[in-house]
Amino acid sequence: MVVMVLTACPTGVRGDLTRWLLEIAPGVFVGRLSARVRTRLWLRVCSLMKSGRAIMVYSARNEQHLEFEVFQPDWKPVDCDGVRLIKRPAGTDDATLMGSLPSGWSSASKYRRARKYRG
Known part of the structure; x- marks a missing residue:
């Protein structure tokens, strides 16, 4: 199984x-490919991308049962x-990713906490 996610691509x-994969949502492609086709398709995507990002996740025989490739990532694989x-990336925390929720508390937990202290 192969999943490719493209953002801001031509x-x-x-x-x-x-031609090779089914597009199930804008920029999200899935399918089953051989290793040779998968590798050549990834090289073609990387050569055609001018700006934007691409991530490919595919099945592999390892502890995680998956492997991934990234092209021009903000988040780096290690x-x-x-x-x-x-x-x-440096400077990215959960509050930034979730929007304007301060100190990492969800709205529901804030409500429960306020009710508990009211009496």
């Missing part, structure tokens, strides 16, 4: 991928004792 790249993880 329309020709998306059209090229639809190896941590044989397990591949994604490292966030």
